[in-house]
Structures are given as structure tokens and as C-alpha cells.
Amino acid sequence: MQSEPLQQYLNQSLEQVSQLYQHGDTELALRRLMDLALDTDHIEVFQAFIQYFLSEEKSPTNATQQWEKLEKIIALIQRIGVKELKQKGEVLITCKDLNKSYGTSTFKLGPISLKLERGNLLGLVGENGNGKTTLLRILAHELSYDTGTLHYNLSQGNDAYALRTRLAYIPQRSAKWLGPLQENLKFTLASYGITGAFNEAKILMVIARLGLWNYRHLEWSALSSGYKMRFELARTLLRCPDVLLLDEPLANLDIMAQQTILEDLRSLSNLRSRPMAMVLSSQQLYEVEKVSDSVLFLKEGKPMWKDNASTNATVLSSNEIQNEKALPLIVELEIDLQRVELQHLLAPLGLEKLQYNGGAYIAQFKSNVQMQELLKQLATSTARINYIRDISNSTRRFFVNA
Amino acid sequence: MGFFHKINQWALTRYPQIWNLRLIPVLAIILLCHLFHFVVGYFSYNKQDFGNNTRVIDEMFFSSSFFSFSFLLSGVIFVFWLNRMFRNNAFKSYYPLSHRQLAGQFLAVFLIAALNISYYSSYTWGYLQNAKHHNVSTNIEEDVKLYNQMLFLLQDNKDSYFFENRVYPSPFPINKQYNNNDQDNSSANTEESSYYYIGSDDKRYTVAQIEALTGGYKFSYLNYRSDYREITPNNSYYDYDKEDWRNIFEERSKLLNDSVLLLQNMKAFIALCERRNIDHKLDANTWLQWVNHPPFFPFEYSISRNTDLNDALSKNPKSYFVDFDTLYTILYNTNSLYTYHIELWVLCVYLYIALGLSVLVMSYRWTSKKVWSYSVIGSMLLALILGVLTAMIGMNGFSNSGKTITLLYLAIIAGFLLLHFAHPKKLYAGVALNWFIWSLPFVPALIFSLFEIGNDSFMRHNEVNYFFTSIWLYVLAFCLVIVPLYRKWMAAPED
Numbered sequence: 001m002q003s004e005p006l007q008q009y010l011n012q013s014l015e016q017v018s019q020l021y022q023h024g025d026t027e028l029a030l031r032r033l034m035d036l037a038l039d040t041d042h043i044e045v046f047q048a049f050i051q052y053f054l055s056e057e058k059s060p061t062n063a064t065q066q067w068e069k070l071e072k073i074i075a076l077i078q079r080i081g082v083k084e085l086k087q088k089g090e091v092l093i094t095c096k097d098l099n100k101s102y103g104t105s106t107f108k109l110g111p112i113s114l115k116l117e118r119g120n121l122l123g124l125v126g127e128n129g130n131g132k133t134t135l136l137r138i139l140a141h142e143l144s145y146d147t148g149t150l151h152y153n154l155s156q157g158n159d160a161y162a163l164r165t166r167l168a169y170i171p172q173r174s175a176k177w178l179g180p181l182q183e184n185l186k187f188t189l190a191s192y193g194i195t196g197a198f199n200e201a202k203i204l205m206v207i208a209r210l211g212l213w214n215y216r217h218l219e220w221s222a223l224s225s226g227y228k229m230r231f232e233l234a235r236t237l238l239r240c241p242d243v244l245l246l247d248e249p250l251a252n253l254d255i256m257a258q259q260t261i262l263e264d265l266r267s268l269s270n271l272r273s274r275p276m277a278m279v280l281s282s283q284q285l286y287e288v289e290k291v292s293d294s295v296l297f298l299k300e301g302k303p304m305w306k307d308n309a310s311t312n313a314t315v316l317s318s319n320e321i322q323n324e325k326a327l328p329l330i331v332e333l334e335i336d337l338q339r340v341e342l343q344h345l346l347a348p349l350g351l352e353k354l355q356y357n358g359g360a361y362i363a364q365f366k367s368n369v370q371m372q373e374l375l376k377q378l379a380t381s382t383a384r385i386n387y388i389r390d391i392s393n394s395t396r397r398f399f400v401n402a
Numbered sequence: 403m404g405f406f407h408k409i410n411q412w413a414l415t416r417y418p419q420i421w422n423l424r425l426i427p428v429l430a431i432i433l434l435c436h437l438f439h440f441v442v443g444y445f446s447y448n449k450q451d452f453g454n455n456t457r458v459i460d461e462m463f464f465s466s467s468f469f470s471f472s473f474l475l476s477g478v479i480f481v482f483w484l485n486r487m488f489r490n491n492a493f494k495s496y497y498p499l500s501h502r503q504l505a506g507q508f509l510a511v512f513l514i515a516a517l518n519i520s521y522y523s524s525y526t527w528g529y530l531q532n533a534k535h536h537n538v539s540t541n542i543e544e545d546v547k548l549y550n551q552m553l554f555l556l557q558d559n560k561d562s563y564f565f566e567n568r569v570y571p572s573p574f575p576i577n578k579q580y581n582n583n584d585q586d587n588s589s590a591n592t593e594e595s596s597y598y599y600i601g602s603d604d605k606r607y608t609v610a611q612i613e614a615l616t617g618g619y620k621f622s623y624l625n626y627r628s629d630y631r632e633i634t635p636n637n638s639y640y641d642y643d644k645e646d647w648r649n650i651f652e653e654r655s656k657l658l659n660d661s662v663l664l665l666q667n668m669k670a671f672i673a674l675c676e677r678r679n680i681d682h683k684l685d686a687n688t689w690l691q692w693v694n695h696p697p698f699f700p701f702e703y704s705i706s707r708n709t710d711l712n713d714a715l716s717k718n719p720k721s722y723f724v725d726f727d728t729l730y731t732i733l734y735n736t737n738s739l740y741t742y743h744i745e746l747w748v749l750c751v752y753l754y755i756a757l758g759l760s761v762l763v764m765s766y767r768w769t770s771k772k773v774w775s776y777s778v779i780g781s782m783l784l785a786l787i788l789g790v791l792t793a794m795i796g797m798n799g800f801s802n803s804g805k806t807i808t809l810l811y812l813a814i815i816a817g818f819l820l821l822h823f824a825h826p827k828k829l830y831a832g833v834a835l836n837w838f839i840w841s842l843p844f845v846p847a848l849i850f851s852l853f854e855i856g857n858d859s860f861m862r863h864n865e866v867n868y869f870f871t872s873i874w875l876y877v878l879a880f881c882l883v884i885v886p887l888y889r890k891w892m893a894a895p896e897d
Contacts (some may be wrong), residue, residue: 039796108414140894142895144896144897161499161890161893163893179489179490183414184490186418187414187418187421187422188495190418192419192497239497383689
């Protein structure tokens with residue numbers, strides 16, 4: 001019998017799955033249900049899902065028939081219940097005034113101070129060569145630092161090797177997998193003590209969850225970059241790390257793949273059974289900001305926030321970003337107008353700065369200007385608007401002002 | 403194949419380290435190869451060849467044309483296995499691995515390396531089984547004993563009975579010294595003025611003096627000293643000392659003085675020849691008449707041991723002969739079959755090779771391509787520098803140069819370990835660790851060399867045991883000390 005909060009969580013989640021399915025968001029509903037299946041950490045549920053995928057693979061059915069099958073799995077999940085092996089909020093990494101420099105190079109990272117909690121997703125953004133990978137590697141205990149303190153709370157004792165078994169770092173270019181993909185995954189899971197039939201069931205469950213079912217028999221060289229990243233992610237998830245550090249996981253992915261993988265990362269970092277802390281570096285600012293609990297912007301190795309003014313290690317959470325009412329309105333805009341024409345159009349709103357990067361304009365207004373006013377003003381022109389986005393609260397603006 | 407695949411998958415999900423090392427398939431393949439070598443060895447026995455050529459069992463495999471194929475096969479298996487094993491590396495992926503598991507990996511690699519280079523043992527074993535089947539051990543010890551006992555009565559070469567061969571009593575043995583450059587032994591009894599003798603008391607004796615000492619007989623059965631074609635236990639060389647020769651002398655005297663025993667032995671010898679299908683024409687009574695002339699037992703007659711028997715018989719139908727070559731070969735080879743065992747030093751050589759291979763493999767597996775490449779190139783340069791340094795020390799006539807060089811090497815090996823701990827860069831700390839474990843197997847030899855210089859009698863008489871023990875001490879040190887060092891190094895962040 002599981003606790004009341006867990007039961008409540010399960011009921012709400014199943015209700016959400018049901019609604020999603022009824023509204024036709026079947027793919028998303030299935031992913032949510034699989035997350036719950038992973039939360040059960042139970043072989044019977046995994047095997048039920050595997051049977052579902054095998055039968056769909058053999059003879060695909062329509063949405064109604066699929067739901068009938070899924071209802072049986074839902075009943076099973078309800079009977080078995082979800083687990084809570086680790087709890088959110090536990091501080092896993094604390095670093096204070098970390099600094100790192102490379103020999104004679106003028107580049108210097110830091111000072112960086114941050115805390116990483118279980119269940120948190122930290123977005124790490126910045127242009128190339130600004131220290132994202134360096135910071136990730138330091139956090140992964142792969143690179144030493146010069147000054148500052150870095151403390152891990154991963155209950156590994158004094159054994160540095162054991163510490164690294166709890167930290168998972170996926171570099172931008174991961175090494176080629178040799179041999180069948182499933183063998184690699186089974187080996188990883190078995191190395192972490194999950195053996196026998198449960199090993200095989202969990203492998204297939206994770207493969208299914210990450211949308212790799214149809215690719216499970218392929219060789220590494222036959223996969224696209226996106227699927228390679230997904231398989232790498234599957235392998236890492238099987239390790240159940242406390243901290244997952246991903247370096248540019250969205251590179252080389254198309255926009256749809258980016259959104260899917262970010263959604264997956266978000267939900268997998270928040271699995272009820274075993275939430276993990278996640279740090280994700282990327283240059284896809286909007287996408288990262290959407291899923292992150294916090295965003296750290298690195299410029300020339302220094303953590304930055306408000307108008308480049310702060311050199312303190314400040315990480316603002318997304319909520320804080322939303323609450324910063326005093327920020328001036330900054331928009332990114334693609335419109336079929338010449339610079340002068342656009343300047344003329346926006347001047348009545350108190351345009352303070354207009355930049356053109358060759359593709360889009362970045363317009364900055366006074367702080368009292370609202371987005372609705374801007375839209376009204378643009379509507380007065382017949383020029384075609386291809387794209388518009390409010391980046392007032394986004395780290396995107398740092399790239400612009402650089 | 404289906405069954406094999408199932409076993410492999412079973413190991414994968416239950417014993418990942420065993421699967422990763424491909425232990426089941428590689429052991430199965432090696433086992434099959436051993437079986438194959440056994441079969442080839444079994445059928446390499448040739449009855450005719452067995453009676454014609456003496457065979458040193460340890461060398462049989464290496465002198466056969468099959469050896470090249472076996473060497474190639476062993477290499478292919480090793481490379482193929484490494485290729486498969488290196489597909490996955492839990493250590494480099496930071497999967498949980500305890501010291502014990504890592505030590506287990508090393509021991510497994512050591513075992514595979516040892517088994518994969520020891521196909522000769524199966525080949526030899528196969529040969530032995532078939533050869534033993536055709537040459538039963540019945541009476542072999544007695545036959546060899548009788549053969550050795552009667553050997554001195556079968557020679558047809560007079561030189562072996564010349565007084566200079568006599569080793570007992572004193573002052574024998576003596577060494578013939580030539581006055582001029584004529585070193586032809588065959589003229590020893592004709593050109594008396596051309597040589598003299600040096601006794602074991604370092605005195606110079608003339609030919610006449612020696613003749614007087616031997617009682618005036620130039621040839622005697624008692625003089626026979628040649629150990630050529632004696633059959634010793636395990637067919638190994640035996641260095642007779644003075645006491646041995648005294649015993650032999652007394653035994654021969656006793657035998658020659660006891661005509662009943664002599665006749666009995668002669669009959670037994672003839673029976674041995676018949677039992678082992680050796681061609682002969684020997685008559686015990688005639689043989690006894692030729693031999694039994696106490697007290698000095700002069701050498702008067704010879705029994706032909708030429709292999710060209712038909713020729714001997716055609717020239718003189720009354721000639722006595724024995725197909726001595728075949729008798730010797732059969733007894734020697736049969737004796738080899740039943741006294742053969744792998745010598746400890748042979749085992750040491752194999753274990754050192756296996757140890758070297760496994761250490762190289764593990765250092766690659768537990769570091770990285772870069773660290774390993776740096777280690778290999780660095781060690782080559784280091785060997786070159788040390789070679790030049792050694793030559794310089796040796797050429798300059800440095801006193802105790804051997805000891806100095808040995809101590810220098812030992813200091814350098816210790817320096818590798820210090821460098822590993824002291825160097826802040828992970829790359830160089832890894833290179834130093836590799837150098838340390840690569841050079842560690844040479845430490846016993848260096849220490850041995852130090853003791854040898856000091857003429858330590860214990861070390862000289864127990865060298866094989868010393869090296870054998872060293873191997874296992876190294877294995878132990880690797881598991882208990884080296885493994886934790888690699889684990890710690892692997893976990894360390896880069897600089």
C-alpha cells in the first residue's frame with residue numbers, strides 16, 4: 001500500500017493521461033503513461049508495455065483499440081503503484097567561487113557559485129567558447145578547477161571512482177557504440193546490478209519510452225545524430241545517475257526533435273521514482289528556457305544576468321525571470337520593412353534601440369511599453385510579419401547586446 | 403550457434419564482467435584449439451620414426467612444421483578476442499567496479515593469455531598418449547637400468563676404453579695435452595711422444611707413467627668413462643662427481659668379478675632386445691668369455707653396433723652384433739615418455755610471456771589510447787637512453803659496473819612510481835603508472851642479478867623457484883596495489 005501523496009500523484013497523472021488521450025494527444029499520453037510505468041519500477045508493468053509494443057508492431061490497431069490495451073496497463077499500474085526511491089529537493093552539488101583557467105590562455109571561467117538540487121533542470125547558455133563545456137566537465141569531476149569549492153552530496157564516501165559512477169556526463173560528440181545497441185544497454189544496466197529478466201524488460205521499456213522501439217535492432221552507424229543522442233540518453237538513464245550533465249544535446253537535431261528531447265529530459269528529470277539533477281548546455285535559448293528551472297548565462301567565462309552588470313554567480317530561476325516586471329520590452333522581429341521604415345513605425349512607442357543581425361531585428365523599448373501595444377502598432381502597417389518574439393525575459397538578449 | 407548465442411545473452415544480463423571479457427566464447431575457442439592440438443599431437447606419433455630418431459619431447463612441437471600454424475592461430479585468436487573485448491569498457495564508462503572485480507579482470511586476461519600460448523602442452527600430451535599406447539611402460543625402468551649397466555660391455559669403439567678415460571682410482575681423470583698441433587684423438591695410442599697428461603692433482607704425467615699407474619693395460623672395461631648414450635632419468639644431463647665414479651667403478655668391478663651375475667645380466671639383456679624387437683646376434687656364453695678376464699678385464703673383442711647389419715653378417719657370419727642405435731633410441735624415447743614432465747623453467751617462461759601480454763592489455767584497457775601511446779613511445783626512448791647509458795658505464799670500465807647499472811635500473815623503476823604520485827597532470831601520471839607496471843616484472847631479474855654479483859649460493863641454486871615465486875608475487879601485487887592505483891587514477895579529473 002503506498003502513501004497518500006503518492007496515490008494522489010498517481011491518480012492525477014492517470015487522469016491527465018486519460019484526458020490527453022481523449023483529446024487526441026495520443027503520443028504525449030503514451031509518453032506520460034510510460035513515465036508512470038518507469039515510476040513503478042516493476043517488471044510486470046514493463047512486460048505489459050513490451051507486449052503492447054510488440055503487438056502494435058505486429059498488427060497495428062486504431063486509437064480506440066490501443067486505448068483498450070492501455071487501460072489494462074493502467075489497471076496494472078494502479079494495482080502495483082508508483083515508487084518514490086529518491087525525493088526531490090535534495091541538494092546534490094554545491095559549488096562556490098569556482099575558477100578555472102587554461103595555462104597561457106586568456107580565457108578564465110568563474111567565479112561560479114551554484115547549487116544543484118535533485119529534480120532541478122539547469123539550463124546553461126552562452127556563445128561558443130564561453131566556458132559551458134568547461135563548467136560541465138568540472139561538475140562531472142572530469143576536469144580540475146583552480147580555486148573555489150565543489151562539494152558533492154552523492155553518498156559515495158571518499159571514493160572518487162564511486163562518485164563518478166553517480167555522475168553522468170554526455171559530451172557533445174559521444175563515442176561510437178560497437179556491437180548491437182541492445183547489448184550495450186543490457187551491459188550498462190547489468191553493470192549497475194540489474195540482472196536477468198528485469199534487465200531485459202527495463203531495457204525495452206526505456207527504449208520504448210525514448211521512441212527508439214523501431215531502431216532497437218539497428219547498428220550505431222545506421223542511426224541519425226538525433227537517434228544516437230537518444231540512445232546515449234537511454235544508456236545514461238539506465239545508470240540512474242544522481243546528476244546528469246548534457247553538453248549541447250540539441251546540436252544537429254531538427255526543431256521537432258529538439259522539442260521532443262527537451263520534453264523528455266524535463267519529464268525524465270522529474271520522474272517521481274528517481275528524480276535527478278540535470279544540467280543542459282545549449283545555444284537553443286528559447287527551447288532551453290522553456291524546460292529549465294534555472295538558466296545560467298556564461299559570457300567570456302563569467303556568469304551574467306541583468307544587462308551584463310552582475311559578475312556575481314547569479315542563477316535566476318524561470319519564475320524569477322517571469323517576475324522581473326521592471327525589464328524593458330525587447331522583441332525579436334522579422335518583418336518585410338527597411339530599417340528606416342521600421343524605426344519610423346516603432347518610434348511612437350519609445351523605441352530605444354534597433355539592431356539588425358541580417359535575419360531579424362531586435363527592438364528595445366522603454367520599460368513601460370507592453371507587448372500588446374507593440375502588436376497594435378505593427379498592425380497599423382501592411383508589412384508582412386514573419387516572426388515576432390518577446391525576449392525581454394530571455395537570455396537571448398545577451399547575445400544581442402554583446 | 404543458437405545455443406551459443408543464448409549462453410552469451412545469459413552471461414550478458416547476469417554476469418556482465420564475464421560477458422565483457424568474452425570469457426565463455428574465448429575459453430570455448432581456446433579449449434577447442436587445445437583439443438585440436440591434442441589430436442594433431444596424437445597423430446604426429448610415427449612408430450618408425452620413434453625407433454629411428456631420439457626425440458626431446460619439449461622441443462618436438464617447436465621443431466614441427468605445425469608450430470608456425472599454431473603460432474599464427476594463437477595470434478589470430480588473441481587479436482580477435484581483444485577486438486571483441488574492447489567493444490565495451492565498463493571501467494572507462496565509470497560503471498560501478500570494485501577493486502576485486504578489476505583484479506578479477508586482470509586474472510581472467512592472464513588466464514586467457516596463458517592458455518592461448520600453451521597449445522604446445524596439448525600437442526605434447528596428445529603425442530605422449532599415442533606413443534605410450536604403442537610403447538608400454540612395462541619394465542622400462544628395469545630395462546633402462548640393465549641397459550646402462552651393460553652399456554660398457556657393448557661398445558665397439560676402443561677409444562672409450564683407453565686408460566685416459568679412467569676416472570677411478572686417483573689421479574684420474576686426466577687430461578690429454580698435445581705437444582704440437584696434432585689434436586687427432588684417434589692417434590692417441592700410436593704417437594706417444596706427441597702428448598702427455600695432466601692429472602687431477604695438476605701434475606704432469608708421461609704416457610709411460612700413466613700406463614704404469616693403470617697396471618700396464620691400455621684398454622680395459624673398467625676405464626670406460628663415456629657417458630654418451632647413457633639414459634638418465636628424464637633424459638637430462640647428469641654431471642657425475644668423484645663419488646659417482648667411485649660407485650660406478652665398484653659396481654663394474656663387482657659385476658665383472660661375478661661371472662654368474664654377469665651371465666645372468668647378459669641373458670637378461672638379450673631377452674630385452676628380443677622383447678623390444680631389436681635385431682641382434684648375441685650369445686651370452688661367448689659374450690661372457692670375451693669379457694670375463696679378471697683381474698684387469700682387458701678389452702679384446704667388440705660387438706658390432708653398426709646399423710649396416712647385413713653387411714656385417716655377409717662379411718663374417720660369426721660376427722656378433724646388436725642393433726644398438728635402435729635399442730638406444732627406443733629406450734631413450736620410451737624413457738622420455740614415462741619420465742616427461744614440464745620443467746619449472748619452461749613454465750616460468752610461459753607465465754612471464756602471459757604476464758607480459760596481460761599487463762600490456764590491461765594497461766591499455768585501463769588508461770586511454772593517448773596515455774598508452776605516450777607510454778609506448780616514451781618507453782622506447784627511455785630504453786634507448788638507458789641502453790646508451792649502460793654501454794657508456796660498461797665501456798668506461800667503471801668498477802662494479804654491473805651492480806651500478808642494476809641499481810640504476812631499480813632506482814628508475816622506483817622513480818616511475820614516485821612520478822605517478824607526484825605529477826599533477828593526469829596524462830603523465832598515467833604514463834608513469836604504465837611504465838611502472840611494465841618494468842615491474844623485470845625487478846626480480848634485477849634483484850637476482852644483484853645477488854648473482856654477490857655470488858649468493860642460495861640464489862644460484864634456487865633461481866627457477868625464485869622466478870616462479872616472483873611471478874605470483876607480481877600477480878598478487880598487481881591485484882592488491884596496482885589495481886587501486888589505476889582505479890584512483892581513472893577517477894581523477896584532468897588538469
